[in-house]
Amino acid sequence: MKFQDIELLFGNKNPKQMLPKVTVLAILLAILIFTITPLCYPLFSYSSLLKINKYKQPSKYGEKKCDIFSGEWVPNPKAPYYTNTTCWAIHEHQNCMKYGRPDSEFMKWRWKPYECELPIFNPFQFLEIVRGKSMAFVGDSVGRNHMQSLICLLSRVEWPINVSPTTNDYFRQWRYPSYNFTIAAYWTPYLVKSKMVDSIGPSHNGLFNLYLDQVDKAWTTQMDDFDYIIINAGHWFFRPMIFYEKQNLVGCCDCLLKNVTDLTIYHGYRKVFRTAFKAINSLQNFKGVTFLRTFAPSHFENGTWNKGGQCVRTKPFKSNEIEFEGTNLKLYMIQLEEFKIAKKEGSKKGLKFQLLDTTQAMLLRPDGHPSKYGHWPHENVTLYNDCVHWCLPGPIDTWNDFLLQMLKMEDMKFSSGERLHAQTN
Ligand SMILES: *[C@@H]1O[C@H](CO)[C@@H](O)[C@H](O)[C@H]1NC(C)=O
Numbered sequence: 417m418k419f420q421d422i423e424l425l426f427g428n429k430n431p432k433q434m435l436p437k438v439t440v441l442a443i444l445l446a447i448l449i450f451t452i453t454p455l456c457y458p459l460f461s462y463s464s465l466l467k468i469n470k471y472k473q474p475s476k477y478g479e480k481k482c483d484i485f486s487g488e489w490v491p492n493p494k495a496p497y498y499t500n501t502t503c504w505a506i507h508e509h510q511n512c513m514k515y516g517r518p519d520s521e522f523m524k525w526r527w528k529p530y531e532c533e534l535p536i537f538n539p540f541q542f543l544e545i546v547r548g549k550s551m552a553f554v555g556d557s558v559g560r561n562h563m564q565s566l567i568c569l570l571s572r573v574e575w576p577i578n579v580s581p582t583t584n585d586y587f588r589q590w591r592y593p594s595y596n597f598t599i600a601a602y603w604t605p606y607l608v609k610s611k612m613v614d615s616i617g618p619s620h621n622g623l624f625n626l627y628l629d630q631v632d633k634a635w636t637t638q639m640d641d642f643d644y645i646i647i648n649a650g651h652w653f654f655r656p657m658i659f660y661e662k663q664n665l666v667g668c669c670d671c672l673l674k675n676v677t678d679l680t681i682y683h684g685y686r687k688v689f690r691t692a693f694k695a696i697n698s699l700q701n702f703k704g705v706t707f708l709r710t711f712a713p714s715h716f717e718n719g720t721w722n723k724g725g726q727c728v729r730t731k732p733f734k735s736n737e738i739e740f741e742g743t744n745l746k747l748y749m750i751q752l753e754e755f756k757i758a759k760k761e762g763s764k765k766g767l768k769f770q771l772l773d774t775t776q777a778m779l780l781r782p783d784g785h786p787s788k789y790g791h792w793p794h795e796n797v798t799l800y801n802d803c804v805h806w807c808l809p810g811p812i813d814t815w816n817d818f819l820l821q822m823l824k825m826e827d828m829k830f831s832s833g834e835r836l837h838a839q840t841n
Pocket residue numbers: 429430431794796
């Protein structure tokens with residue numbers, strides 16, 4: 417299976433077409449960040465802004481709860497737990513060692529929450545918990561990156577068989593025969609109905625119509641029977657978009673059409689999650705748990721993705737070495753706000769929402785991306801330096817440490833009938 421996710425993320429293949437107006441985009445974005453952001457998010461910290469029901473685990477029974485998503489990366493000489501020779505599921509463009517990445521230290525870290533330990537992924541335990549269940553990965557190629565990490569981590573126990581209903585690579589389904597566990601990928605980078613109206617567009621990475629109040633039925637019609645949905649969206653919102661609501665054009669983002677209001681990516685991002693969550697909460701038969709996997713920052717340095725930006729670091733940041741700010745913070749805040757609304761709505765129907773809160777951990781991992789090691793040097797790819805996706809093995813494996821930990825808490829609540837404080841209200 418060979419996905420062309422780089423083209424899909426960043427438009428067509430011709431680098432010569434990738435030049436001019438991105439500067440405009442960068443300037444607009446900068447203006448936006450420096451003017452709007454301070455107004456919306458003044459000095460106090462993001463966590464005090466929202467009394468969000470974040471996932472917390474008890475550090476010990478009855479003691480103070482631990483936020484597993486707040487912590488630091490610490491060395492882990494035992495990692496990695498698979499390689500590109502033991503796992504076939506690594507996507508071509510994320511097989512960094514194959515393409516000559518010289519350093520391997522980036523694989524040798526684990527996430528240490530400040531107030532407790534996050535256990536390393538145990539594939540046996542995971543498969544026991546999800547026996548007879550099904551899990552959908554809904555979103556873009558970073559979601560697929562996550563799913564492929566899971567397949568690799570589970571490969572010590574079992575390989576799945578391909579049970580995809582079609583030959584479409586973007587809608588793969590896998591089944592673990594001994595556990596009757598199914599995972600499925602649903603390709604929907606905008607979550608809502610969208611249409612590419614120009615493959616080049618004003619900044620040479622496409623122009624998309626987004627119908628902000630209409631879901632993408634490619635995934636919503638398939639969710640009813642899933643036990644878990646892991647949903648994400650993000651990096652496609654950096655392309656020019658035209659927004660429609662109630663069938664009317666309401667504005668755009670970097671479309672450079674003279675008589676159309678610029679509504680910023682934040683407008684679209686918020687509406688899209690609102691629409692997607694509403695759709696989940698309106699499903700007829702769905703009884704599962706929805707995990708919002710929060711935005712995972714990219715790390716282009718010394719230039720944008722098409723202007724020589726790259727990510728050449730070989731070590732994680734410490735949390736005091738990088739500011740959680742700007743676009744990363746704003747997108748994350750929007751996700752948290754919409755999540756909070758959805759969770760409240762869902763609880764009326766008995767539907768659960770959980771925050772798989774990867775943003776801060778991944779902000780600290782500029783060393784985890786393929787950069788130029790996602791293809792051969794002579795290969796003609798649009799995203800020459802990929803600082804968006806994550807090498808496998810690599811820091812994205814930690815998302816499954818988080819996921820298992822959250823599933824364990826869910827499982828304990830149900831099987832023991834005891835209310836552990838996995839969520840507080
Ligand atoms: C890269 O692709 C473009 C357009 O497809 C082509 O014009 C150019 O010659 C290619 N470069 C290489 C090195 O193959």
